[in-house]
Amino acid sequence: MCEKMKKVQTWLSTVLGEQPVPQFEVNTRTVDLLYQLAEASEVRCKDTSLLIDDFKQKASEYQADSIHLQDVLLQGVGLSCACLSRPAADYVSALVDNAMVLGVRDTSLGSFIPAVNNLTNYVLEAEKSDRRLDQELKALRKKLGATLVLRKNLQEDINKTVKDQEVRCAQAEERLLNMDFVKTKSRELINRRKIAEDQISSRNMNKRFSHQALMEIFEEVNTLRQEIIPLTKKLEPYLDLSPSPYLAQVKVEEAKRELAAIDAKLEVNMDFMQK
Template structure:
């Protein structure tokens, strides 16, 4: 643990240099984390140092090769960088730039042609990829246009739906208010009806004089009148005949029995009501006429 703390302190001092090291809580976990960071930092620094040394070595090798080539050109051909004309220097500079771009080791055709071919194939691939991307872009633009149109339509539908919901909400609220009013009114009428029924029961009102009972009696009276009409029509042919004592007596007795039955039924239906019309008035007159003719 002490060795780890010493290594962490030395690493932090090297990292911050002249600046003071920030205070931190010294625990087993923090020391372990800082110790791992110190080891990783030292490993990266070592790798970087080796890489720098390698670059320096390659630089020295390239410089030695360049000096050797310059000496060969100067001694064998008699050319130097100072003796080249400006166009030739420009060509050489362009050739060097091309070699650097192509990433080849020298300017020979065996190195340049494959690099140019590779670059050309990469260019063709890039063009094909660009064309494919353009087709996809056009398709995406079409889809984007359709999506925007759909979005506009959906937005309009949403606005219409919101307006419709607002109107329907107002109508529903109005219906609820009307329903509350109708419910309260129905409750009030029900209470009033119950009080009225209680008052009628307290006053011992006869149900036979109610509107419904009177309407029912009127319907029954109308039905009895309809039953009497055929009897009247049966008696009409006998009104003009000469009196026959035996036949008149038989007819009179039959008419009396029918009228008595009708009177009894009518009295039962009216249940003592004096307001209904007696249906035996006309038949009694006819009977009286028959008695007169018999006499």
């Protein structure tokens, strides 16, 4: 704890400089946190110091290379920066700017060619990527068009479905109303039928005068009428025979009796229907 506290105080004094160290609550947690910050700060400061030393070394190397190149130009070619013309100075400045843009160590041809090749490859890759993105964009536009058409068709189908649903709802409501009307009318008819049956029961109406009984009698009358037709045809041959008083009288009397019986039965049924 004492070693950590000493290191923390030393670190705070170094960081704050002439400013006084602010008061803080001294406990195990705060001391541990400040100790961790102090160690991290020392590591970061060491890394920064190493980086600064590296930059200084590179700067000294660049400075030595510059002096060497100036000596080569001055002693070997007889050129100096002061004796260069304006265009030559501009060319040298452009060459330096290009070297800085390309990130090469020097302005030699062996440094420029790989840098230009790398830049050319980067441009080709960028153009390739641009073409690929353009194709993807066209495909997306095509898909977007198809999606918009599908969305329009779906919206039309939805609108049509909504309208059909409204019509069906109206029809269903109308059917419900008709059903209620039919149920009401059915209950009314049932009540009326019950009242009529009660009235018929109270009047002691004979079941022979019911509609079903009358229909049965009407069917019997039609049946008897159909039975009369063959009997009438059966009498027709006897009408053309030569007169034989006895036989003719017997046949005629038999036919008359049979016909009278049928007529009587028919009249009874007709009188019953008229009543």
